[in-house]
Amino acid sequence: MNSNILVIIAASAILYGTPLFYAALGEVFAERSGVLNLGVEGMMLIGAVTGAWASQHLPGTSWLVVLLSILVGAIAAGLVALLHAFLVITLRTNQTVAGLSITIFAGALGLSSYFANVWHVAAHPVNHPIRILNVGGWADAPIVGPIFFSQTILTYASWVLVVLASIYLFRTRMGLNLRAVGESPATADAMGINVIKYRYGHTIFGGMLAGVGGVYYSLTIVPTWVDGMTKGAGWIAIALVIFGFWRPDMTLLGAYLFGALQSLSLTLKARNVHINGDILNALPFVLTIVILVALSSAWARKRLGAPAALGVPYEREER
Amino acid sequence: MKSPLRLERRLTQPRALGWQVPLVSIGGALLLGAVVLLLTGKNPIDVYWRIIQSGFASKTALRGTLVAATPLAFTGMCAAATFRIGIINIGGEGQFFVGAIGAAFVGIAMDGAPTSVILLSMILMGALMGSAYAALVGVLKAKFNTNEIITSLMLNYIAGILLDYLIFGSKSYLRDPRSMGFPTGKPLPKGSWWPTYNIGSAVIPFGFLLAIVIGASILFMYKRTRFGFEASVIADSPAAARYSGMRTRAKIISVMAISGALAGIGGATDVGNFRHVMDAKGLQLAGYGYTGIVVAALARFNPFSAVFVAIIIGGLTNAGYALQGPDFQSGLVGTLQGLILFTAVAGEVLMRYRIRVRNNEKNVAVAS
Numbered sequence: 001m002n003s004n005i006l007v008i009i010a011a012s013a014i015l016y017g018t019p020l021f022y023a024a025l026g027e028v029f030a031e032r033s034g035v036l037n038l039g040v041e042g043m044m045l046i047g048a049v050t051g052a053w054a055s056q057h058l059p060g061t062s063w064l065v066v067l068l069s070i071l072v073g074a075i076a077a078g079l080v081a082l083l084h085a086f087l088v089i090t091l092r093t094n095q096t097v098a099g100l101s102i103t104i105f106a107g108a109l110g111l112s113s114y115f116a117n118v119w120h121v122a123a124h125p126v127n128h129p130i131r132i133l134n135v136g137g138w139a140d141a142p143i144v145g146p147i148f149f150s151q152t153i154l155t156y157a158s159w160v161l162v163v164l165a166s167i168y169l170f171r172t173r174m175g176l177n178l179r180a181v182g183e184s185p186a187t188a189d190a191m192g193i194n195v196i197k198y199r200y201g202h203t204i205f206g207g208m209l210a211g212v213g214g215v216y217y218s219l220t221i222v223p224t225w226v227d228g229m230t231k232g233a234g235w236i237a238i239a240l241v242i243f244g245f246w247r248p249d250m251t252l253l254g255a256y257l258f259g260a261l262q263s264l265s266l267t268l269k270a271r272n273v274h275i276n277g278d279i280l281n282a283l284p285f286v287l288t289i290v291i292l293v294a295l296s297s298a299w300a301r302k303r304l305g306a307p308a309a310l311g312v313p314y315e316r317e318e319r
Numbered sequence: 320m321k322s323p324l325r326l327e328r329r330l331t332q333p334r335a336l337g338w339q340v341p342l343v344s345i346g347g348a349l350l351l352g353a354v355v356l357l358l359t360g361k362n363p364i365d366v367y368w369r370i371i372q373s374g375f376a377s378k379t380a381l382r383g384t385l386v387a388a389t390p391l392a393f394t395g396m397c398a399a400a401t402f403r404i405g406i407i408n409i410g411g412e413g414q415f416f417v418g419a420i421g422a423a424f425v426g427i428a429m430d431g432a433p434t435s436v437i438l439l440s441m442i443l444m445g446a447l448m449g450s451a452y453a454a455l456v457g458v459l460k461a462k463f464n465t466n467e468i469i470t471s472l473m474l475n476y477i478a479g480i481l482l483d484y485l486i487f488g489s490k491s492y493l494r495d496p497r498s499m500g501f502p503t504g505k506p507l508p509k510g511s512w513w514p515t516y517n518i519g520s521a522v523i524p525f526g527f528l529l530a531i532v533i534g535a536s537i538l539f540m541y542k543r544t545r546f547g548f549e550a551s552v553i554a555d556s557p558a559a560a561r562y563s564g565m566r567t568r569a570k571i572i573s574v575m576a577i578s579g580a581l582a583g584i585g586g587a588t589d590v591g592n593f594r595h596v597m598d599a600k601g602l603q604l605a606g607y608g609y610t611g612i613v614v615a616a617l618a619r620f621n622p623f624s625a626v627f628v629a630i631i632i633g634g635l636t637n638a639g640y641a642l643q644g645p646d647f648q649s650g651l652v653g654t655l656q657g658l659i660l661f662t663a664v665a666g667e668v669l670m671r672y673r674i675r676v677r678n679n680e681k682n683v684a685v686a687s
């Protein structure tokens with residue numbers, strides 16, 4: 001029963017969707033504060049390479065190293081996000097170009113690849129990959145086993161995170177303030193909310209989540225570093241925020257849909273179903289465009305809840 | 320807590336800033352790059368010296384630099400062209416790929432025709448493919464207001480997969496039937512190769528001369544024609560443009576098509592002038608489209624300046640190819656290019672704002 005193709009697709013949707021979710025949730029936080037972060041791809045790759053490095057070099061027991069590697073990846077990506085925050089919040093530069101500069105600087109042909117070469121990260125697989133667990137020995141249970149009981153620790157953490165993030169955004173004072181900053185920074189400022197602090201904080205935290213998504217690539221999906229290994233996942237994560245209506249729960253569903261698409265060619269190949277692999281690989285990108293078109297009319301954007309001040313720098317003196 | 324510095328909006332922009340800011344940007348990028356190099360245990364002065372040596376300091380270096388600069392001139396113009404209308408086309412990468420596909424097809428199929436006819440057809444085919452691919456983004460933007468950044472980026476990945484499909488995933492017309500183990504593209508017949516000229520002691524590829532001519536015409540179009548004027552109005556205020564009766568949607572689509580055509584011609588140049596084959600892996604590793612954005616930003620989105628800025632960035636790229644090895648890691652050049660874009664973006668702040676040291680409150684009280 002567990003070799004049923006639908007069960008396999010559902011299980012791998014979660015396996016492959018998890019890093020997309022982390023990156024997309026990070027982008028939700030940044031965009032809710034009014035900062036468009038197009039550097040996600042670069043931040044994921046920095047997280048992936050530093051996480052892989054940490055896994056190869058840090059001493060300690062396996063679970064400790066895994067935890068530290070995740071932390072290292074998150075901090076490194078958070079530092080890159082700090083650069084972005086400085087450019088767009090303090091210097092008020094064009095957010096699109098600033099984000100692109102981050103992705104070019106840190107991305108597949110940039111700093112992540114340089115670090116990998118200098119530190120010889122690609123030379124051998126990581127020492128302590130993030131393993132797929134067998135929770136309570138239920139992994140072999142019919143249907144639910146592979147889907148719910150044999151995932152990685154980061155997947156379980158993401159399920160907690162989605163609840164916490166929803167509560168934070170919609171049920172706490174800070175979440176309310178955050179949404180106010182994204183909708184109308186001038187009003188928020190007048191209410192005594194520190195707009196600059198909120199924007200910096202959430203952009204950096206968002207970058208850290210993107211870094212965790214990156215670590216998931218280098219420690220779980222391919223437990224070895226490969227240049228440019230996220231293959232556009234960061235960009236899909238940015239699109240996912242729109243599909244997810246800037247809400248954590250919907251973003252999780254979107255991430256799993258794309259996770260399913262990304263894993264489809266592997267799953268079908270393993271089942272000897274012969275569909276051209278290139279066509280399957282192109283599917284997530286084609287679907288992104290199709291959904292984006294469907295959701296992109298002005299009416300839809302208003303209904304979906306795009307933060308009104310998204311992408312607009314805040315200048316107190318120019319109100 | 321107040322920061323000691325504050326930004327004050329400039330009322331006028333001094334002309335000299337137009338070249339000072341890019342120079343400061345490059346200097347700033349080199350400084351930041353030095354930090355990265357020091358952190359990874361390298362000597363920045365040594366690394367920069369070797370980049371200058373193998374990028375600019377000899378005849379062979381300059382020859383390689385012009386070869387590397389030519390595709391970047393086209394992708395740089397591509398990125399600069401849409402920025403003038405307030406749209407960001409980061410699909411130069413994909414438009415470059417489809418241009419290369421179209422040009423390779425023509426170059427192989429027209430074997431036997433006079434070289435000048437083939438050359439012209441390759442340019443036209445590259446332009447046509449690139450502009451059709453970019454117009455798709457333009458139509459989605461104009462009709463549905465779809466975010467052009469994400470759609471053009473997705474199309475880059477799709478074009479990359481198309482390259483893989485044509486060479487590795489199928490027995491297409493462009494795949495060399497003689498390549499058995501590792502599939503490669505079908506080489507272009509000699510008659511389809513673009514010329515290279517020896518002017519004085521310099522060796523200049525035809526593609527680069529083409530870039531200069533096209534860059535000048537695009538600049539003329541933006542500065543001196545009604546089309547260019549309307550484009551700049553749309554960039555400043557789409558609403559005002561619409562009220563005055565300009566056809567903003569049509570303009571967005573045509574600017575995207577022009578931009579895509581530029582990248583597509585770049586792809587044709589890559590096939591006709593340099594590689595003489597549609598190299599699926601090489602094209603994807605080069606990242607011309609993304610580097611073009613760096614070129615455009617440093618040229619302050621002026622299409623004609625982009626051609627010359629491309630020489631600087633091309634020199635860096637060329638040095639990267641020449642030096643790549645155990646003590647000059649790949650990825651370094653990309654890092655430096657990213658830093659240049661980073662500082663060029665930050666440099667725009669100097670254009671728009673004056674940085675003032677905040678007066679402390681006491682002095683203000685005395686003065687008044």
